[in-house]
Amino acid sequence: MIELVDPLRSGDRRALARLLTAVENERSGIDVALAELYPHTGHGWVIGLTGAPGTGKSSLVTELAKAYRKQGETVAILAVDPTSPFTGGAILGDRIRMRDLSGDKGVFIRSMATRGSLGGLARATRDAIRVLDAAGFDRILVETVGAGQSEVDIVRAAYTTVVIEAPGLGDDVQAIKAGILEIADVLVVNKADRPGVDSAVKALRTMLELGHPASREQLVTHHGKLVQSESLQPQHSQDIWIPPVVRTVATEGQGIDELLAAIEDHRHFLAEADRMKRLEAQHIQMELVDRVRDALVKQLFAGLPTSALDDIVRQVQSRAIDPQTAVNHLLAFRPVDVAK
Numbered sequence: 001m002i003e004l005v006d007p008l009r010s011g012d013r014r015a016l017a018r019l020l021t022a023v024e025n026e027r028s029g030i031d032v033a034l035a036e037l038y039p040h041t042g043h044g045w046v047i048g049l050t051g052a053p054g055t056g057k058s059s060l061v062t063e064l065a066k067a068y069r070k071q072g073e074t075v076a077i078l079a080v081d082p083t084s085p086f087t088g089g090a091i092l093g094d095r096i097r098m099r100d101l102s103g104d105k106g107v108f109i110r111s112m113a114t115r116g117s118l119g120g121l122a123r124a125t126r127d128a129i130r131v132l133d134a135a136g137f138d139r140i141l142v143e144t145v146g147a148g149q150s151e152v153d154i155v156r157a158a159y160t161t162v163v164i165e166a167p168g169l170g171d172d173v174q175a176i177k178a179g180i181l182e183i184a185d186v187l188v189v190n191k192a193d194r195p196g197v198d199s200a201v202k203a204l205r206t207m208l209e210l211g212h213p214a215s216r217e218q219l220v221t222h223h224g225k226l227v228q229s230e231s232l233q234p235q236h237s238q239d240i241w242i243p244p245v246v247r248t249v250a251t252e253g254q255g256i257d258e259l260l261a262a263i264e265d266h267r268h269f270l271a272e273a274d275r276m277k278r279l280e281a282q283h284i285q286m287e288l289v290d291r292v293r294d295a296l297v298k299q300l301f302a303g304l305p306t307s308a309l310d311d312i313v314r315q316v317q318s319r320a321i322d323p324q325t326a327v328n329h330l331l332a333f334r335p336v337d338v339a340k
């Protein structure tokens with residue numbers, strides 16, 4: 001794997017594709033390659049785009065990519081689908097949608113599906129973004145289906161998070177809005193050619209007004225549980241960013257300039273007063289917590305014979321011990337216990 005890093009850095013697309021496959025499949029040797037390319041990351045602007053299926057994410061991503069290309073910037077698109085165990089039909093639709101981009105050497109499109117746990121996907125997404133970043137792309141667009149946890153995970157990797165809504169998708173959308181607002185840096189109401197767009201925009205604006213500044217502070221507090229460092233907390237009230245609401249018709253390229261401008265405004269906001277540094281520090285801390293958690297779980301279970309686990313399960317089942325006591329036993333378990 002490590003021999004792919006130099007070709008990756010000099011623009012070799014096959015090396016890029018192979019490294020991404022290795023990330024996705026958690027191939028051995030990928031950690032060494034990721035360590036090698038890490039110093040070359042931190043340059044591309046990572047934009048997360050999330051929203052319910054059918055809101056027009058892929059269409060918008062395509063339009064954004066075209067616009068960035070016009071400005072002479074290179075673009076990588078990573079479509080992450082936590083709901084699909086394989087890259088199937090939806091991606092075919094995306095291929096057709098994104099065909100305007102095909103043949104352009106300044107664009108790279110890749111989709112990634114769930115393999116194993118959601119946690120595994122979050123990790124693979126972060127690593128894939130780093131590979132694309134080290135490959136030198138100016139803009140990295142990450143599309144994820146709005147499926148709860150994945151939205152939150154994308155925030156941990158993206159600098160600017162765009163949440164996409166569309167009118168007429170039903171009331172369940174309404175219910176998740178409050179949660180979605182907390183992660184949005186830019187809100188898009190796509191399908192502005194459809195009826196109901198005015199009320200959708202109005203509803204969002206109302207929720208934003210109700211939610212500010214409290215909801216943004218909640219987000220920080222929520223992060224604060226993981227991230228205890230003082231320096232990561234907002235220093236001033238002007239640290240609060242109010243997400244703009246942008247109307248678009250992705251299929252006709254309408255509102256794309258406004259969306260581009262909103263993303264750029266957010267980028268400038270982060271560039272001021274060390275905000276970017278603090279955001280990145282937050283991301284790194286959360287990532288380290290995730291990785292340590294994964295590593296400890298793996299380490300613990302690797303050292304635990306199946307018989308010992310079976311035994312503890314039986315004890316819980318027979319009500320001899322409760323689950324938390326069982327966890328304490330598991331945590332205190334040493335391989336030497338078996339030898340005796």
Ligand SMILES: Nc1nc2c(ncn2[C@@H]2O[C@H](COP(=O)(O)OP(=O)(O)O)[C@@H](O)[C@H]2O)c(=O)[nH]1
Pocket residue numbers: 051052053054055056057058059060093097190191192193194248249250251252
């Ligand atoms: N009327 C209308 N249809 C749109 C618009 N944007 C996307 N669509 C259509 O909505 C469907 C879903 O779009 P897609 O980009 O695949 O959504 P995704 O599932 O969020 O990625 C496709 O048939 C698009 O052509 C829009 O602004 N107006």
Ligand SMILES: [Mg+2]
Pocket residue numbers: 057058059094143
């Ligand atoms: Mg899509």
